Amino acid sequence: MLTSQRKTLILDILRRDGQVIAKRVAEDFELSEDTIRRDLREMAAEGLLKRVHGGALPIAPDLPDFTARRDVASGVKARLGARAAEMVKAGQMVFLDGGTTTAEIVRHLPRDIAFTIATHSPTIAAELEHHPTAEVILCGGRLYKHSMVATGAVAMAAISALRPDLFFLGVTAAHPVHGFSTGDFEEAAIKRHIAQRSAETHVLLTAEKFDLVSPCTVLAVSDVAGLIVPAETPAERLQPYAELNVAIAAA
Structure with missing residues (x-):
């Protein structure tokens, strides 16, 4: 599975479930947990989600005044x-x-x-x-x-x-x-x-x-x-x- 495909699926999970649990996603994708954690770090750097211990949560952008x-x-x-x-x-x-x-x-x-x-x-x-x-x-x-x-x-x-x-x-x-x-x-x-x-x-x-x-x-x-x-x-x-x-x- 390509990295871009994984990230798209991760975002789908985030929208559906309101959270991403790295261990569970790794098992579902049949990949190492380190791979999923790397994906989550990259996605957090891109402003797509918020990294938390064990996974990720959605992130709301800052509102202007x-x-x-x-x-x-x-x-x-x-x-x-x-x-x-x-x-x-x-x-x-x-x-x-x-x-x-x-x-x-x-x-x-x-x-x-x-x-x-x-x-x-x-x-x-x-x-x-x-x-x-x-x-x-x-x-x-x-x-x-x-x-x-x-x-x-x-x-x-x-x-x-x-x-x-x-x-x-x-x-x-x-x-x-x-x-x-x-x-x-x-x-x-x-x-x-x-x-x-x-x-x-x-x-x-x-x-x-x-x-x-x-x-x-x-x-x-x-x-x-x-x-x-x-x-x-x-x-x-x-x-x-x-x-x-x-x-x-x-x-």
């Missing part, structure tokens, strides 16, 4: 935001996570029914300044500037007083085995707390976030009610999530 992310896949984000906004009903409390995709929900919210938006993001709250029917609850705390959201004990306490009907969650990575994750421990804890307080959690995912793992786990796939994804997402990429009984809405 909040301002730089605003123009990334803006058309797709607008579609996802519009689809999410369609789910909002009169009288509901909806918790909006921070992020540029979530900001598109605000821009598509209905303007002829009354509802409440709760958020720990000052940028999301500011987007609602001129909305005619939305009541706004802004949860404060220590500002995590990368995502422009409040974190820490003060934010936790404020969120604990709420019981949202819907939570629209933003993450940096999604994987059917490792769940939804993000890059900051405190931010992940806040997201997880909001989900625990909410009746339903839905995740908006752009294409580049699939099959990746960021350092801090937020939720397992089975912990959310649904995904909102681009309509052009390949069916085989979505199948592992559907098998976990997660509703999938295309936009």
Whole structure:
């Protein structure tokens, strides 16, 4: 088997299983474990995976800061935001996570029914300044500037007083085995707390976030009610999530 063929198969295993165990792959390929470890070292150097003891894990690329992310896949984000906004009903409390995709929900919210938006993001709250029917609850705390959201004990306490009907969650990575994750421990804890307080959690995912793992786990796939994804997402990429009984809405 050629080296390039092995590496392609290794990536297939990584996408399918969420991890590569060097000993198991060596046995399956009928090769030495040293050969597989060399392949993994080379692939890690190429930025294709993250080497760990005994094998490898997927790797999520570093995200640019909040301002730089605003123009990334803006058309797709607008579609996802519009689809999410369609789910909002009169009288509901909806918790909006921070992020540029979530900001598109605000821009598509209905303007002829009354509802409440709760958020720990000052940028999301500011987007609602001129909305005619939305009541706004802004949860404060220590500002995590990368995502422009409040974190820490003060934010936790404020969120604990709420019981949202819907939570629209933003993450940096999604994987059917490792769940939804993000890059900051405190931010992940806040997201997880909001989900625990909410009746339903839905995740908006752009294409580049699939099959990746960021350092801090937020939720397992089975912990959310649904995904909102681009309509052009390949069916085989979505199948592992559907098998976990997660509703999938295309936009």
